Amino acid sequence: MCLVGSCQNISCGESYKDHSTAHSKDKKHSLTMNLGSIRIWCYECETEVIVNKNIPSFIIPENSACMSKKKKMHVNQQEFLSVNSSPQKSSSGGDETESEKEDDKSISKDKAFTDMATRRHHLCDICFNQHITEDAIVWCPECEENFCANCKKYHEIAKASRKHEIISIENVQNLPRFVQQIKINCTDHDERFLYFCSEHDTPCCIKCIKTKHIDCRNLNPVETVVQDIKQSSSFSDLETTLSDLLINVTNFVEDRKANLQELKEQKKQCVGEIQSAREAINTYFDELEADLHNKMHRTFLKHETEIETLLEDIEPHMAKVKEMQESLNSIKTIASDFQSFMAMRMMSQWAQTEEAEQQDWVQTEKFNWVDISVIPYDIKSSKDIPPSIGTIRVKRKCGKVALKMQKSREAQLIGPVGISRSIENIHLKEKLQCKIPLGKEALEILDCGVLPNGELIFCDRKNIRLIILNSEGDVVRYLMLPFCPICFAIVDKNSIAVTTTDKVNIVDLKTGKVLRTFAEGLKARSISLQNKNFIIENLGKGYIVTNLQGHTGTANLIPINFAETFYHYPVIIKGKLYYSENESNELICCDLEGNQIWKFQHEQLVHPYGLTSDDSNFLLVCGFKSSNIFVISADGKSYREIVAPNKHLNGAISAYFNINKQELLVVTIHGNVSLYEVM
Structure with a gap:
């Protein structure tokens, strides 16, 4: 019922069609009383009016709209006394001037207003929406609402919320401000975050996926990425x-x-x-x-x-x-x-x-x-x-x-935090199968990759060239080199680092011209680019770590005594180094000091050679002689053959995982190319 003047309009509340709120907006009548609970509510201040405790005494105005918001503040007695301290003396020892009294009065009102605004965050949201003021005792991050003791019981019983983890109000206040401001719903669409986009490093709702993330492929369910996060x-x-x-x-x-x-x-x-x-x-x-x-x-x-x-x-x-x-x-x-x-x-x-x-x-x-x-x-x-x-x-x-x-090397080599995936859910769908055109000599393809523009690039040692194909498998151009190439690492859209027997060459991708060289005298073989650092295989001795300019730091050597007859492409995942040992049919994991942690063998994976990863939690390795592809977890405890042996993969020597497009590129030493969509 409206209490302004002689209006006495009776209308329904928020639990039905909320005509009382509509009446308040239309008539500018801010005071109303719940006839069931005999409680008074002020729409202007958005708080309950405690009649018996108001100072000064509560008076129903003829027209509440003519009063300013601050003057209509209904402050209970305890709050009023806390913000109105005893009168202060002036610096001269006399009483306060009228101006000083007015300033203190204004400050008291402002503080009272702030206290009321702060207290709003500690009220039960369910009760508050019913014009009832009850102190909240817990907060539910998933519902993003405060609950009083009574509403907490219903929250714990309701099927939709019984499994929600609640936090006491005292503990919520102890969280950092930026953590308290993290919301579980999308601010653009007011929909719950269901996926996390690794490409944009942000959560997204269903509507976001249909708009901003329609071309994104690396989307993971939120419940998967947050699972056991505190123990990760x-x-x-x-x-x-x-x-x-x-x-x-x-x-x-x-x-x-x-x-x-x-x-x-x-x-x-x-x-x-x-x-x-x-x-x-x-x-x-x-x-x-x-x-x-x-x-x-x-x-x-x-x-x-x-x-x-x-x-x-x-x-x-x-x-x-x-x-x-x-x-x-x-x-x-x-x-x-x-x-x-x-x-x-x-x-x-x-x-x-x-x-x-x-x-x-x-x-x-x-x-x-x-x-x-x-x-x-x-x-x-x-x-x-x-x-x-x-x-x-x-x-x-x-x-x-x-x-x-x-570790000093981890600081060099570990990149951003990745999103984990279960290998049981990883599948490959073939998108392209083609053959690299022959050169003057028989093909000897030793490495492959994907350029930033999506073109496929391959290293042909015997024909002393780099071969670039489009996504359909057609030749775009050949880059003839002044040296015999072995392996490469793509630096950016304009340049590529290519190893030869005794150094590393930075080559212009448009002209094939050598821009500069470094690591001269090194028996350079395989090369990888990790977090803006090159990891270069030093044949038979391990790996050398340099920056993009080719300069080594204090922790520049990872000593490993491996065979000199084959190359060992390095992969880094979360501070662990992985490489395949062709002769012993092993995939080996070690720390960045070269100390072995574990090794993997399987009778169906023969002469593992091409090795790549998603930079998160799984590796993809090709069998040179077994002509198949295995996916192996980063801890070596789980594995699965995801591509069965076939002739097109016979002699698979290099693999490259395109994180942006979630694609796997595999090439054989004879030039057979396979491109898979990773699902």
């Missing part, structure tokens, strides 16, 4: 990374403080050395001594200031890492699996950025260790009057901080 290796890796980052920042701080302390000791030593030099000459050099002192002090001041500035710059990094570490701990114990999954990806990106920045610290000159000493002038050996009694020398050494990471 990726979550554990993030915990380790944050811990390492905190240790790194702490070490940088301690290192700078130690250098600062040592500089103080060196300063004392320098003062003594200057004094000793001064005693060796007469008073004629007093002015020169003072000049040297000034130079010394300026030098120390400059470098001390640099170090102190660096310490100030590092401090926010330490605070941020601690904050992220605390956030991750709260996520691990409190957040839902979906929140944990999304938060983990956000925090992983931040952690990778922070880790890269700390690597830059190590390489920058600012973090070099500073030693300052005095080189005295040998007055006895000089015939002329010296311009100074000494010089100030600053010697920089490499910093003493060793970054703690999962």
Whole structure:
């Protein structure tokens, strides 16, 4: 019933057609009473009116629309007293001025309004929608609603929500703000997220799939990607990374403080050395001594200031890492699996950025260790009057901080977090089967790949060329090379890295011209590009890791004693290295130090050669002699033959997995090409 003036309009509530709300909007009558519960509701303030506790006393206005929103705030007595403290005295000791009283009154009203807005988030959403104010005690991330004790019972009984994990309101407030803001419904379509698109790194609903993601192939069900996320290796890796980052920042701080302390000791030593030099000459050099002192002090001041500035710059990094570490701990114990999954990806990106920045610290000159000493002038050996009694020398050494990471090579080679798939659900559908045209010599195809524009590229050793086909299997062009190619790694749309017997060549994809070379003298064979780093097989010795410019870092060698008669294409998945050993019919997994973890053998997989992966959790390997294709999990515990032996795969020597299009390209040494859609 409407309480404004003499209106007394009676209409239904939200549980039916909600004519009471329509009446409020049409007539600008904001106050109404529920005739069943005798509770009063204000539409303007969106809160219940507690008549007996209102200060000042509650009065039904003739026209509530003429009152401003703040003036119609209905604040209970306890809230009113908490925001209206005792009058304050002015700085002169007298009473407050009228202006100050008005300001305090305005502040009190604003704070009361804020308190009411904050309290709104702790009310039961079900009751609130019925114009009932009940304090919420739990939050359901899947329903994205608060529940009071009574509504919680129904939520736990209802078939649609009985399996939902609920969180206490107190724990929700402990979650980081960005985690609380993660929603399970699409903001564009208000539909539940059902899939996660790996290509765009974002969740999507059914309507998103039909619009924004209509061409995306790498879509995975949300329940699959969030399953056991808190127990996953990726979550554990993030915990380790944050811990390492905190240790790194702490070490940088301690290192700078130690250098600062040592500089103080060196300063004392320098003062003594200057004094000793001064005693060796007469008073004629007093002015020169003072000049040297000034130079010394300026030098120390400059470098001390640099170090102190660096310490100030590092401090926010330490605070941020601690904050992220605390956030991750709260996520691990409190957040839902979906929140944990999304938060983990956000925090992983931040952690990778922070880790890269700390690597830059190590390489920058600012973090070099500073030693300052005095080189005295040998007055006895000089015939002329010296311009100074000494010089100030600053010697920089490499910093003493060793970054703690999962492993230095993992920092180089591990890329973004991937989406896991079950090998039982992986199937291949043949899209293309063709034959590479013959050259002047018999074909000897050793490698294959897919260019960014979708064209297929192959390496023909005997005919000294690269062959490019379109998606229909027709020849686009031949790239004749000035050297005998072995294997390659696609760098970008314009260039490709091609190995020959003693080096790596960066070749222009349009002209075939060699742009530059590196790793000269290396017995280069297979080559792979992982996270902007080349992994180059050094025949019989292992792998060399370089950046895109061909420069090796401190952790540049992965020693493995494998056979020199065959090539071993490297694959990296989550810090593990995989390669096939043709002679022993084995697929081998080892860490990035070259230590073997496990090996896989199967009687139906003979002479495994072509090896590739989805960069997440499975490998695809071709049998050179068995003429088939196996899919094997990254832990080596499960496997399946997904393509049975056939003549077209006889001599399968190379495989390439196109992650963007979810396609597998396989080529034999004789030039038989097979292109499969991975489903």
